[in-house]
Amino acid sequence: MKIAIASFTRNGCVWNQKLCAGLKNHSCEGYALEKYGKETGIPAIAPSLAVWTERMFTNVDAMIFIGACGIAVRSIAPYVKSKKTDPAVLCMDEQGKFVISLLSGHIGGANGLAEEVAAVTGAVPVITTATDVNHKFAVDVFAVKNHCEICEMELAKEASALLVDGKKIGFCSRFSVDGTIPEELVTEKAEKLQMGICITASEQDSPYERTLHLIPKMITIGIGCKKNTPPEWIEERVLTVLAKAGISEKAVRQVASIDLKAQEPGILRLAEKYDWQYCTFSAEELKKAKGTFTSSAFVKKITGIDNVCERSAVLAGGRLIRKKEAVDGVTVALSAADWRAVF
Template sequence: MKLASVSFTGRGSRLNAAVTELLSRQGYDCAGYAMPRYAEKHGLAALDIPLKEWTGQMFSSVDAILFIGATGIAVRSIAPFLEHKTKDPAVVVMDEKGVFVISLLSGHIGGANELAGTLANLTGAIPVITTATDVNGRFAVDVFAKKNRLYITNMHYAKEISADVLDEKKIGFYSDFPVIGSIPEEIEVWEEQKVFAGTNGICVSLAEDKKPYRQTLNLIPRIISLGVGCKKGTPAEKLEEKVLEALQTCGISMHSIERIASISLKAQEPGLLALADKYHLPLVTYDAEELQRAEGDFSDSAFVRSVTGVDNVCERSAVLASGNGQILLKKTAGDGVTVAAAVRDWSVDFE
């Protein structure tokens, strides 16, 4: 998690320096800021622009913001930049003596609750968490989704499920994947031939159109590696069209893709780079020798071999990128574009 912290007094800046050091040891990417008169003494960056401007910059560049000072300062600073719980960074506030640490914004999806808990454990501060499911010790679908890297297809349905949980109604649960861990008491797992009395249910699947409940919240795991081959100069729009067409044929949501893979010859292909950038996906590439060593039963193309030095690019790159996973989509070709998809081994985790 990339985090920026800011303090406004000498005591607060001393705490700021200590906290950023502790969080760095926990694997956080931390940058600490303080008012210029305190910054150098405590080894922090000087806050040499207005706080509101700094906050705006941080909203678009970090995962979490820690204010060390009064809650009112934090509230006024973040107010102009609030968008949505799926977009806003985590915002946490600590008083300058480190007595309390408050999860202020994006407690679940953004991770503010978790960050507040981490800070409490590191410093001995008292964590202040106000989200209803946490206060009541109940299952939180957005926390569950974040932990399992599941894409939430409908935030309105997610809110209704949270409301049902707080009203002590059962939530249906269906998964195309194995489940590990203890099932929360709020969850009723789908069973064939069994009628579910409730309305809202969760479906974990690669397909967005699977609806086992009257009102289904589809959660999509990001576990698919997409292998792509293309002619030089193929525009991003054509690549996207062919990718979406191919995925639709086997019921795989684009939201399940965690990376795009190809041959190293395509590492700087503008269309591929633009497609990866649009969907915020990494593009990984392999040389012909690496692709040839991939294990599996792959489609063979003499033409592709003559151009690239390997008989198949899309299937082999998808398998390698997925950690030698299973091919779900064999090579589909059209308009100079080839597409394949492989899934890595994965389970739903309730721990």
């Protein structure tokens, strides 16, 4: 995690430095009110707390306020948008007695970070999320742990409420499952309930009347195209191939191609629009991909390798699940990582 820590008193600066040194698994940057920061060499909260908070809220994974809860709440209030995107926010008193998970406890990781801060400072971690205090399965924690996209946040809230009330919900997975499934989750084979979780690559896969889809990020799209192919053409071809395969764009983790396409505008725009990683390989690297691939003499003449999309998909992401489809100068192939759900 990239963490920004703000302190507002002399003693708060002491804790600030201890946290920056003690949270070794994270990248921490400490900030303080200018008059106290000068004494300890901590950069100033500038040009104002409001401006600093706005900047940090969108550029770090977590914020820790060492001071009154009111300061933290008033500072972040204008920028709170969604539990899917908000950073983790914690508040610790300047004596280091309590550390409160204030925002994004599950998806943002504030609850876990509060435990880590407590281990460094000796503070009592204050966790208020209902599933945690009732020791129940938390959908959003599971999703984060397994790198899954939660498609229906309202259903996720409903699922948590049912579990806290002692009810059971359904569970099915189109992938292998490791570990022990919590007793409050009833497998599809045991009983068909009205509401349940389905771990799947498709939002159309709805085994329950009210299905909460969890989609793992495990698909790689291999792309080849002519130079300066219009971005809309590339996007249309990619979405068409995904639809034919019955795979949601939410299941895509990355796109891949040859290094000759590292700066291809259409591919870069696609990756940026959908927040997909983009990786490229040299022709020599692509030659080492294992498998049987659709060969093209034309592609080999241009790139030095007989196939770009299939080879790059395999090299970046695993098993080839959809061979090359070529339309309008764009080639697309899909690979899937060996993903499994872990409890």
